[in-house]
Amino acid sequence: MSASLFNLQRDHLAHLQQAYTDLLASHRLDSVAIYSGHANPHFGDDQAPTFQTYGHFMHWVGMADIQHSWLLIQPEKRPQLHLYAPADFWHLPTHLPEEPWVTEFDIQLCSEKPLPTLAGRAAVIGDIDPTTQLALDAQYQPQPLVNALDELRMFKTAYEIACLSEANRLAMAGHQAAQAAFIGASAELDIQLAYLAASRQRESDVPYQNIIGLNNHAGVLHYQHYDLSSPTKRHSLLVDAGRRFRGYCADITRTYAGPDAPSLYRNLIDDINQLKDTLVESVAPGVEFIALHEQMHRLLADILIANDLFQGSAEQAVDEGITRAFCPHGLGHSLGLQVHDVAGLRHPDGTLAPAPEQHPALRLTRTLRPGMVVTIEPGFYYIPMLLEPLRNKTLPINWSLVDLLANCGGIRIEDNIVVTENSQQNLTP
Numbered sequence: 001m002s003a004s005l006f007n008l009q010r011d012h013l014a015h016l017q018q019a020y021t022d023l024l025a026s027h028r029l030d031s032v033a034i035y036s037g038h039a040n041p042h043f044g045d046d047q048a049p050t051f052q053t054y055g056h057f058m059h060w061v062g063m064a065d066i067q068h069s070w071l072l073i074q075p076e077k078r079p080q081l082h083l084y085a086p087a088d089f090w091h092l093p094t095h096l097p098e099e100p101w102v103t104e105f106d107i108q109l110c111s112e113k114p115l116p117t118l119a120g121r122a123a124v125i126g127d128i129d130p131t132t133q134l135a136l137d138a139q140y141q142p143q144p145l146v147n148a149l150d151e152l153r154m155f156k157t158a159y160e161i162a163c164l165s166e167a168n169r170l171a172m173a174g175h176q177a178a179q180a181a182f183i184g185a186s187a188e189l190d191i192q193l194a195y196l197a198a199s200r201q202r203e204s205d206v207p208y209q210n211i212i213g214l215n216n217h218a219g220v221l222h223y224q225h226y227d228l229s230s231p232t233k234r235h236s237l238l239v240d241a242g243r244r245f246r247g248y249c250a251d252i253t254r255t256y257a258g259p260d261a262p263s264l265y266r267n268l269i270d271d272i273n274q275l276k277d278t279l280v281e282s283v284a285p286g287v288e289f290i291a292l293h294e295q296m297h298r299l300l301a302d303i304l305i306a307n308d309l310f311q312g313s314a315e316q317a318v319d320e321g322i323t324r325a326f327c328p329h330g331l332g333h334s335l336g337l338q339v340h341d342v343a344g345l346r347h348p349d350g351t352l353a354p355a356p357e358q359h360p361a362l363r364l365t366r367t368l369r370p371g372m373v374v375t376i377e378p379g380f381y382y383i384p385m386l387l388e389p390l391r392n393k394t395l396p397i398n399w400s401l402v403d404l405l406a407n408c409g410g411i412r413i414e415d416n417i418v419v420t421e422n423s424q425q426n427l428t429p
Contacts, residue, residue, distance in 0.1 A: 005162055009062075009100045012159035013079075016060060019152055021075040027123070027145050031074040033116045033138065034060075035126025038067040050204045053247070054126050055337040056149055061101060062163070062246035064205075066094075070116045081105045082114035125149070147350030150342035154334060155371035160248060161418055161427075164335070164373055167250035168416055168427045171243035174199030175254050178212070182237040182256055188212045189226040191237070199243050207249040208339050211240035218255065218409030219381045221329060234258030236265065236408040242339065249339045251375055252428055253414035264307060264401060265408045268380055271303045275378045276413045279331065283376065283417050283424040289364045290356060293331040296378050297323040303380070311396035320395060325386040330355070330362035332375035335416055341373075372419040373427070381410030 024032060036057045039048035053066045060071055060079060068084035085094035094109070096102050108114070115135060118124075122138035123145055133140045156164070177198030181191040192212045196203060203210075213223040215231055218238035240253040257266045278299065279292055301317035304310035304326070310317050317323050334341040344364040347353045355362040364374060382405045390397060415428040 005159070006100050008157070008159035008162055010104070012157045013060070013101060013104050015157055016152075017073075017079070020073045023145065023148050023152070024073075024075055027142070027148070028121060029123050029139075029145070030120030031072060031118060031122045032145070033118060033122060033124045033136065034071040034073070035124070035128050036061075036066045036069040036071070037127050055153065055342065056125060058247040058337045059153060061105075062099070062248075063097075064244055064247045068113045069110075070114055072116050072118075079105045080116070081107045082116055083107060083109055084113055085109040086111050144350060147343075147346065150346070151348060151350065153336055153341065154343045154366075155369065156336060156373050156418070157371075160336065161373065161425075163246045163248035164250065164416065164418075165427045167243045167245035167248050168252065169429060170199050170201075170245060171241065171250035171252050172429045174241060174243065175239055175252060178237070178239045178241070179254070179256055182214075182234070182258070185230050185234065187227055187230040188214055188217070189228050190230075191239070192226050195239065195241050199241075201243060205244060207242045207244050207251070210242070211238065211253075213238045213409060215258075215407050216382070216409040218411070219383050220409070221381070233260040233407065235261045236410075238410060238412055240412065240414065247337050249335060249337070250416060250427075251335055251339050251414065252416065253377055253412045255411045255413060257408075261408055262404050264404055265411075267307060268303070268405075269411055269413075271307070272378055272380055272411045272413050275299050275303065276376055276415060279376050279378060280415060280417055280424060280426060283368060283374070283419060285368055285370050285419060285421065287368045289331070289366055289368060289374070290359070290362065292376075293359060293362055296331050297327070300327055300378065300380065307401070309398055309401055311398060316396075320393075322390065322395065322397065324358075325383075325390055326381060327379045328361060328381070328383070328386060329377075329379060330359065330364065332377050332414075333363035334366075335373045335375055368419045370419055370421050374417050374419070375414055376417055377412055377414035379410060379412040381412075382406050382408065383410070 034057045037054040039051035041048045053064050057071055070082040072080040118138050123142050124136050124138045124140050174195040177194040178191050181194040211223050215235045217223045218236050235258050237256045242250045297318050300323045301314035334344040340363055345353055353365040418425040
């Protein structure tokens with residue numbers, strides 16, 4: 001671990017200590033206990049799904065797999081970590097890393113599942129059962145406090161940005177390996193395995209299920225399978241895949257044309273790449289993210305016209321919902337300890353800021369401020385269920401060209417961006 005990251009983490013913890021002290025005072029609380037969470041077995045089974053530690057717990061303790069543990073925060077006192085560490089010959093015992101947060105905490109290793117002792121007016125946050133709620137005798141999940149802690153996570157410290165940057169670096173190694181596997185005519189599963197090997201992670205460690213879509217599978221926004229054999233024709237590959245570093249997530253998407261793709265598809269990839277770059281350059285403090293999303297649709301209309309896919313005006317393409325049929329998802333979202341990080345659809349005071357009716361899939365409606373980290377991910381897709389209703393309308397869509405793209409599925413390009421004091425910083429190499 002570098003000395004610079006060591007110092008950044010110390011500063012991050014000091015920032016959290018002061019921020020929590022201020023929030024506890026404003027909410028008239030003496031302490032807050034944060035539960036790490038735990039995995040529950042599948043119904044009727046003794047196996048549990050992949051687990052992720054509760055985000056507010058990870059904000060302090062940068063490990064994504066701590067279970068049955070508690071963090072107690074009190075003003076003017078060192079954070080107390082009650083870490084569940086049973087004697088167990090079935091599993092590797094809990095091991096604390098050599099990182100600064102360890103020396104900044106009072107740590108108690110517990111062989112039994114712990115329950116913190118709370119004093120004064122306390123709050124508890126996390127996924128706990130009703131029996132534990134009663135035993136702790138504290139306010140459970142008070143929404144105003146949770147909203148305030150979510151808002152705190154919206155603005156990243158220098159340490160968090162360094163972690164996000166490293167997650168991006170590691171993820172891009174995986175993306176490069178995935179592209180090489182595609183060139184080598186690999187199947188979707190082989191491309192996934194190449195990605196995992198190059199990014200140095202197990203499948204259970206990824207921040208979200210990797211999307212590895214060949215050909216028309218690239219048009220399924222959250223494609224969830226991996227074919228075991230390579231297709232006879234290789235039109236396209238879409239890879240939406242990430243990496244964690246100390247809990248912080250990279251979320252990157254790249255799209256590639258195969259040897260059997262039409263030239264139109266190759267042109268569209270270049271155009272969507274340029275669209276992404278234009279939108280990244282538009283990221284700055286004071287910019288409304290909804291306005292960026294609307295800018296994406298206006299520029300996407302220009303791309304449709306320039307490639308003769310639509311023979312009307314850009315205004316008509318947007319107003320008639322044509323661009324939404326070709327790109328039904330939002331431009332991006334907040335990014336941090338969660339891939340779709342908290343507070344993206346709330347105002348700073350915690351009140352709801354829902355997506356506009358015409359863009360219901362948008363996950364971020366905030367005014368951009370320094371310290372926010374967002375994704376910028378424009379796309380273009382051939383999705384039959386969205387395009388079919390347009391065929392029944394009298395619209396100047398060049399269906400013969402559109403249908404040339406059916407086997408290519410779609411295009412998405414995604415980078416991770418920090419909003420800085422004057423403009424932005426692209427974390428994606």
